[in-house]
Amino acid sequence: MVAPAFTFSGMSLPEDRDPLGVWELDVPRAAAFAARTPTEDLVWRADLPAARSAAREVLQAGLARIAVREQQLNVAAQRLRYFDPVPAYREGARDPEAALLAATMALRSPAVALGARASEAPALETSPEAQAAYRDSIIQCETLLAQFRQLIQKIARMETRVGNRLVARSIVDWTGDVQTTWLAELTPADMQDHLDTVRLALASRCALLRLLVIVTSGALGLAIKAQVPGGQFLLLPAVYQYVCDVLKALEALPGGVPEGWQ
């Protein structure tokens, strides 16, 4: 099995998957963080092949992919802005909008509403299923918020390995202050590789921050449109899934974005 070129640790994400499709989440390491005191850093690591041309190809592919993802996030944001939660979709539709509508309607269902009321008035009789549905939606939301917190709390550390040799390491905080340690016997090519790793990691961090903004503002907008009490939080997991579904659907398009967006 070929080891992934780009790995990311220090933060968990839903389904242990990078929504940007560039980084492999280092899950055992993230799980280990949970068992010990959490680390300060999000670690973005590039493991490049020793062959110069192969290393450049891997980095260029990563940078190109994140550039397309940035445009795709803009498309997802716009689709979310114009999403109308009315049951006007054809039966059996599998597009991201249909799934988001289903999740929104589920949170508006009388069962969940009763579950919500039961939490405030325990004497009110509701079915165990209604209470369980409401509780599940809260747990999902809480988990997602905890994951987003990791992105905001931690600073970024980037490491570049070429042919299993660590060549440089940078720590970049949120305001751009940089501390870099370079291997003393570095070649100009190794230096360029690390600079590109830093660019890719920072672009990915910004894209995840943008994703967070799209999801949180999207959930609020949808909560108002669909009149879901508490929806600005309870809809977070559904809106996150919607954005991921849109990104996945856009992959099938030539160039990865609709015409006119390129």
Added chain:
Amino acid sequence: MAESELKSAIEKFAQDLANRAETFVGDISTLEIRTFTTPSTQIVNLADDGLDFNDPGLAGKLRLRAYTKIDFDCDTTICLPVDSNDQIDRSVWDMHQSMVNQALKTRETMLQAMGQALSSALEALQRIAG
């Protein structure tokens, strides 16, 4: 019980956002770039660990070779790397200058990202209030 946990999660998230925004505003006025070098025998030991640059024990493993500080009003302080003949060490300077350029771009990008995040938050507050 689940609701109180969610409320706690929301409060922690909002607090982290507020702390991050406060730190950002306080720290954005100065951009600092430090470039260290280390021999190949030491860099492996540095991997996988958090680096505390205030730790005197690191002095034996790292050499600070170049430093640039840029204030928000563009006042700049630069420490140039020189070799044993007191000549500017071009290879280290090139590494450092590349990182300075990257740091300037990063700060610009983060300003835009934070601006977008804050304007979204303001828009959200207006919608709740309105």
